[in-house]
Amino acid sequence: MSNILLIVLWRRAEDLPLDIREKAAYVGTAYSADVVNHVVKALYEIYTHVDTVVVYGPDLSGAGDYVVQALRGECNDAVRVPCQYIKELGVQVVDLRWRDDNTLREVVAMLYKPRNTPARERREVALEPPDKRLQYRGPHVIYDPDPATLRAKAVDYILTYGVETRDVIYSVLILQRGDGGGYAAGPCDLLEDWPCGLGRADVFMATPAYVKKRELQKAAALVDVGIYGRDVYDPHGNFVLADSLYHYSPRGVLLRQIELTEVNVRREAQKLLPDHAFYLGREYAAYRILKERYVQDRWKGEF
Known part of the structure; x- marks a missing residue:
């Protein structure tokens, strides 16, 4: 052999x-x-x-x-x-x-x-x-009119994309709970300082928002995935998957009706977070280039 x-x-x-x-x-x-x-x-x-x-x-x-x-x-x-x-x-x-x-x-x-x-x-x-975090250093906007849900979404984002230092995991977040126009800025310990500057403003620029590494288990307990099932319009707009991909404005105006195809879903997903894209089953770049010649999955079949 x-x-x-x-x-x-x-x-x-x-x-x-x-x-x-x-x-x-x-x-x-x-x-x-x-x-x-x-x-x-x-x-x-x-x-x-x-x-x-x-x-x-x-x-x-x-x-x-x-x-x-x-x-x-x-x-x-x-x-x-x-x-x-x-x-x-x-x-x-x-x-x-x-x-x-x-x-x-x-x-x-x-x-x-x-x-x-x-x-x-x-x-x-x-x-x-696989259980790794993609560390993303760019700012990100999170919206929810409910303060508790807004905090849970911020924690969930940090646990997914936060940048790790010796003591904390952090992200630069723009936290929005309304559209009144007032804003504040500063650092925010999401577990100990909440609601940070949102007690007096509709928008808080958390520079950064962070969770202490010794409190990661406590932070994770705040995240209930059910919060993402709520109908909440946010600054990113709202995508609804039905017979088409419907894109609504923050106030519910239907902006676009997009044909529900794999390419269109990839296109919209990539625009939600710079330098990152949803993974829908295959390495996107390789599959896009090679199409029917994409053969990496054969490793899994053989082994």
Whole structure:
């Protein structure tokens, strides 16, 4: 059995020359760093005789850095398996990103040493569910006429997108409870200082709003997801999903009726929060570019 597993970045495995593919135990395509978790799982559960992993192809998104680092034993941000499996993997990693097929052919021929004995003990590896926060440093507007609900939404936002420091998690928030025009500004501890400046103004610019890290459990208890089921018009407008995507103004004027398609939902979602987009099943950029040639999901099917 071949001792080589080949990860191909941003290129279909079938496009590689057959004489190269025939020397690999498995050839798989990857567009994101998360694929390293499925590779590690496969190396422990299926390809126990593989002692060499080659990472090849154009690293268009930079995900290859995470893949190479993790396979070399570094438990980085992309890893969703217990770190002991990363540190004990013990494979030789050959980084051939941005190289050509001839170089790949030469390296594979040199490293190809079929073996029948396992390179590592077989183990079952469970993938941990992702639980990371995207730290967003831009300002964000949150509206609700009910002060308790407004605080809960602010806490929920910080727990999702807040920036982490040694003692607190914070965001720059514009908290609005009405449209009277008065505003105040200043820092706001959402647990200890509430309602901050909203006791005398309709808009409070929290610079920043924050939650102490020692009080995260208490803060999370304030968030009831049911608050998002309320009909509340806010400065972002209000999107209603029905037979179409209806966009209302803060006072309920129907602004747009948008055809309910995946592309339109993505378009509107991306405009709600700069530098971030809703994930609707596949890596958006990769799928948009490759369309029917998108094949990363095959890793999950194989492993």
